Every structure is written in C-alpha cells, then in structure tokens.
Amino acid sequence: MPAANPERDGDYLDRLRDYYAENRRIPSFQRIAALMGFASKAAASKLVDRLAAAGFVERTPDDDAWVPTTRFFERPLAEVAVRAGGPDMIEGTQGELFLIDQYLVRQPSRTVMVPVKGDSMIDAGIHEGDLVVVERAKAAKAGDFVVAIVDNEFTLKELGLEKGRFILKPCNPAYPVIRPQGELEVFGVVTGLVRRYRD
Amino acid sequence: MPAANPERDGDYLDRLRDYYAENRRIPSFQRIAALMGFASKAAASKLVDRLAAAGFVERTPDDDAWVPTTRFFERPLAEVAVRAGGPDMIEGTQGELFLIDQYLVRQPSRTVMVPVKGDSMIDAGIHEGDLVVVERAKAAKAGDFVVAIVDNEFTLKELGLEKGRFILKPCNPAYPVIRPQGELEVFGVVTGLVRRYRD
DNA sequence: TACGATGGTGAACGTTCGTTCATGACTTGC
C-alpha cells in the first residue's frame, strides 16, 4: 500500500543495523519481516538478497547464514564536508567492539600479542611499547618480521636469507645482524601491529 | 576413547574461536559437533552451556541464538622474557588476557579509524596503509598527532605551536610545515595505530 | 495506454534446528 520508494532499502538497512547493534546478529527472515513490517518471509528474503547485492551482507564461508560485511558498519559523516575523492573512513558504531580485533587476528588460537622492547626495528616503524600480533606456527619466509627465540629470549627481527641460511636482520643500523648457528627457532610471524598513544 | 580432561573445554573454545574468526558466527549445534568431533548434537548443546556458564557466550536479547561475549575475544599477552622450557608456557598459565579494541578505543561513539595516505609521517613510524585510531572532539595539545582538515581534505600531522599559533608539522623532512591562516580545524586526535602485514 | 521491472503477499514444502531423555563410559573420592 505505501508508495514505492527506491531509497526505502536504506531505511530497512538502518533498522537492520539497529537490530544488529543490539543482538550482534542478522536475524531470521521471519524476524526481519516483523522488524520491517512485512507480512511474508519471502519479502524479507528478497530484501536480504538486495542488501547482499549492494554489499552490506554476505553468506558465511560455510553458507550457513548471513553476516554483515564491513560496509554494513560504515557510517556517513555528517558534520564534515567531504568532497568526492576525499578520504573514506570507517567509523565504529556504538557497541561495535570487535572490528579491530577481526581486522588483525585470523586464527585466534594461534595468535599472541607480544610487547616490543628496544628500538632495533625502528626503521620499520616498530617502536618500543608497541604490541605486535604474532601468529605462531606459521610458515615464515624471507622478508617477514618474525619473533625468534635467541638465548631464551624473544627477539623481533626481519627474517633474511644469506647463503641458504636464515639470518635475523634488525631494522636499525646500530644493531648487528644475527647469524644463528644451528637451527633458528622461530616462535611466530608478525601479522600485525598495535600502538597506543598516551594522553 | 579419550581420557576425561577438565581443561578440554579450553581446546574446544579455541576451535570455536577459530571458527568464529572465519565465519563471524557461532554455528549450530550440529556444526559444533562436527567441529569438535562429537557424534551428537546434545554434546554440543552441553558444551555451549558450559561455555555460557564460564562467560564466553551468551544468548541474544531476543533469545534467538548464541553470540560471543567480550571475554570470547580476549587474547593472551605474552610475557616478556621466556625461559627455557619453551614458549608453550605462555599459553594459558601466565600472561594476561586483554582486548585489542578495548586497548585502543576508549569512546567508541567518538572514535574513527582513518587510513593513512602518503609518507609524510614516516619518521613517526606511521606508514601508508596503516589505520590510525582517531578520537574526535578531543582537546588537542602541541605534540599530539592530529587529523586536521586543510582544503577540505584530511591531513595527518603533528600539532605544533609557533608564536602562539598552531601549526601542522609533518614527520618527514621532505614535506613543508603547514601554517594555516585563520582557524585551524582539527578533526580529532590520534590515540592509536593499527597495522596489518600482508601474507 | 501498455509494458516490464520492482517490491510485497500468502501458502506450501522439505529441511534443519534445538530440546529432551534414557543410556553408557569414564573419573574421582569415600
């Protein structure tokens, strides 16, 4: 009965976002229908198909359910005039607490956060006090930043290859290259970095 | 055939976390059973009940499904020096747990993630492609890294003070200091940084 | 005015879901 409006899906999306903020979950078609005022589940199904085509939701890898994409969480920037070509930004929603974590961590069970000591990686933009995201038991290749175990201590270095042997290269000319005799024990590969600026 | 182990649920939880990292969803009991090697859904149901009692998952407000709690996303923080015996000691026993998002974001409603363009802050260890955590509407003082609006574009610079006026200092000698005429429009203050290393 | 595209209806269908309960294997303490 209402006048057809091509922008109506935007309103539906907003309501779905609100629901997600509360329940952290895309609900069933039945509940979507109730949310939007549809009388049939089929309408909800079609709506979700449209939202999927627009890139707001997607199927899980196992094709079990709908989950939101990153675009689902994007918010328009009202107060600031951003012209075309301007920087896109990702704004955290109210209760959205898990975005950064998901951005950085692929395999939680193998992931450890390791605080950085010293300035031996300063040229790679890794400072003292930073936390590096380390994925253990991951195949390391030359060029990766790795956490190695040298003299029973963690060492963060760049993995290099020299005459067929692995070496540990600091990213600071003030430090020497480490050429381990015997087997090099790699604890894990650095897959991310987190830094907090103090107040 | 397996010996009963009171800590087995920890292993189950790890597998569930890995699944969630991939699918962003707590799966059905059926799939949990497949994941864990259970032969019956009832076992999965009981496992989830145990995890809920331990505070790792909870029901949605609508009581429709299981969703992870914040504790579900806690990551181990490695101890600094690891002694002989190996890095296995890090897991579980020592090392505190913490949340990356909580570590970086204080006020979600005012916090924005902004991708970094260019290399004008390279000497501060801020690289192109990094994401900076920006807290809007925060009082900026000299020495802070700020996102300012210059010519309708976002610019990431260090806030400086020169003759009682605010200036924007790049952290790269190849770039000039910006001395804005009139009011300097500060979008927000950089409170954190996130970097992901590609595979 | 006619037509195709879009968006919602309503009923039917088979599948998957969570729950329940009786049963059994195993561990731990008395």
Add this chain to the structure above:
DNA sequence: GCAAGTCATGAACGAACGTTCACCATCGTA
C-alpha cells in the same frame, strides 16, 4: 569396590527455518 558426578551417545519430537512459486500492486518509461 561402590556411589556420585561428568561427559558423550543416539534416537525422537515439534518448532522454526529457508525456499519456492503463483499472484498482485505500484512505478517509470516507452
């Protein structure tokens, strides 16, 4: 060695789910 508690099994059941299809209303364009 026995009881209590824990953890998984396996089958059964009804409820909720997603899908499909024919149908109708509305809108924009030809």
